[in-house]
Amino acid sequence: MPPSKARRSGGDRALGLLARGSAVTILGLLVALLATLVTAGAPAAARFGASFLTETEWRPNTLERPRLDARGEVVITGGEVEIEEVPPRFGALPAIWGTAVSSGIALLIAVPLSLGAALFVVRIAPRLRVAGPLSFMIEFLAAIPSIAYGFWGLAVLTPWLQTVAYPAMERLAGGTWVAGWVFRTRLADGTEIPVGLTGKDMLCGGLVLAIMVIPIVTAVARDVLRSVPRGQLEGTLALGATWWQSSWGMMRYARAGLFGAVMLGLARAAGETMAVTMVIGNNMQVAASPLAPAQTMASLLANEFKEASDQLHQSALLLVALILLVMSLALNVTARSLVVGGSSRTAAAH
């Protein structure tokens, strides 16, 4: 029985208001978040300027050290060494570097696997009647809370890297340039020291991130590949393309959307917090070796925010949060526009 006209228009109006209210609320939240972070990060931004992004020293405490004169000699007044206080200094480069490299490692591993899996789901699985269960499994993996991946990394991956993988690598690479790169690291004063090989490092962080982004990249890539028009695929086959050639054509056709899928994976990797904090080693350094402990922007916040009592320290952390937010927004917007743009183009071609 159709509802009365008055009731329907009442319902419509109510829903319209609610929907508008919700949309405005969500936008308002984002604006409020940005405004808060900008205000809170302002003192650190004003103090350090662009050097916040390029400086590698992140030191929340004040140092006391002997004052040196222009010739680099200790200043002595009245028989006593003059002590100068070096105020805290915040350079976020190690965290930015950590985020970039760990996400890079993750994508390097996840992208080929995900694209392969997506292609399998779209082109082969239906023939084998496993597309349904497989899709379900992929979505299931995407829904596992990140802390579970972190525990797995801590309990399984870390000991394995430490006791099996790294000793094997040491045997294989011993004496070559690779050994000098991955098993040695430099202190700020240039001294070369061995890397601790604890299994909690940049590589472990990257591996855990890879496993976390695979389901997302696979799921989006699958949808993108599915939206490639049948005509396109049948056309290539009709022209005598091999299975591989037609698949390649399919991926070329959907490349904008696939790129968007990768960007979404990158956004997730860059923003991931707890799992990474558990396995990356939490050391604010820029080290060339992937086996050295590192820190990402998200793990830095997770580690230090709660007990940051100094105002400048808090401000610096919130500035890092702002950088992370803006970066994630940019990545997500790019990714969405590529995925949606890709689909609408394929829809138009259909």
Place this chain on the structure above:
Amino acid sequence: MAAKRAWAVIVALLAVALGVGVSAGWFGGAARSDGGARAEVGVASGGTGAAGGARGTGAAGAESAADVRLSGVGASFPAPLYNRWVVEFERVRPDIRVNYAGTGSGAGVRAIADGTVAFAASDAPLSRKQLEDLGGASAVLQVPMTAGGVVPAYNVPGLSAPLNFTGPVIADMFMGRITKWNDPRIAALNPGVALPNLTVTPAYRSDGSGTTFVFTSYLAGVSEAFRSTVGAGLAVRFPVGQGGRGNPGVAQIVQQVAGALGYIELNYAVENKIAYGAVQSRDGAMVLPTPGSIASAAESAADAMRDSLTVNLWDRPGAGVYPISAFSYIVVYRDLRSVGSLEGARSLVTFLRWAVREGQGLAEQLHYAPLSQAVQDRVTEALGQLTYKGASLAAQ
């Protein structure tokens, strides 16, 4: 059809809104009205609830008949001891309910500045900045409640006895200047011990912590290089090694990584059966951290407490003094008006007096060092000077 769907969406949105409201009320509104009700009951029975102290403890003691509720937040290191005190104190004074959450020293100081708790706890004496936030040194009292030791905990396979360390050697290990466990400088301190050719992996706190403050303050005092490159503080930047969150995070690294050297609280190392070493005291002897050797450090500080109750315990002279020791403090306003009621203020003083005297008996079995008689006297005297809205609370 469309209208039906629209209504379904509206109902769903309303349900979400209702859910949010209920959950917000659960933590905020409901708790507040609950507190109000309790205050009324309190008035009827002749006392008043410590409303200020009760906030933030949520529904924890909703069924309790306690007349006065006090809550404290702060350092995680003394939390096992404070929580034990809370339980024991309730047997003595069932009418006073104390609540302690060991969420971190920084959080504690922020909470007392915001007026949400009756007392805070901090492992490090308050910084100048923190004191300013609380209204200056004349407005705040920091009283030592117990002493603890930070121990060098390590994972070196195949050792039968605790290793010996000196401050400068530990400092160099944490600066990446000593990179192997069989380094001649470690070997010289441990004659006859077969040290393995293992890489040293320092393990430190990745979160700000009083433990880090005590450890780095000691190292900065004994190593010039450490003082001018790493320095002391609640959070510092170690050039090498791995960060773990909290004592469990550092302990986890030490247990998992062969060659790791971390710093954790004595009670945590003992409870989790993690190996730790002896550290050379100022007098030159190798001293193992025990409640006794930490208590000796606290004992030696009594004289220095004439001017201020906040005294550094690291690297104290004297026989059998463990050098990486420190007091853990409770922070209260000198005038307890923020507690919210005279009854609440009296109860807080009663609890603190009890903890400083009777409570000390519980310290040793939990691996904390009890305060010496002299220190107890100084603290009790200071507690006697607390006021409520200008009136003395001493004569009870």
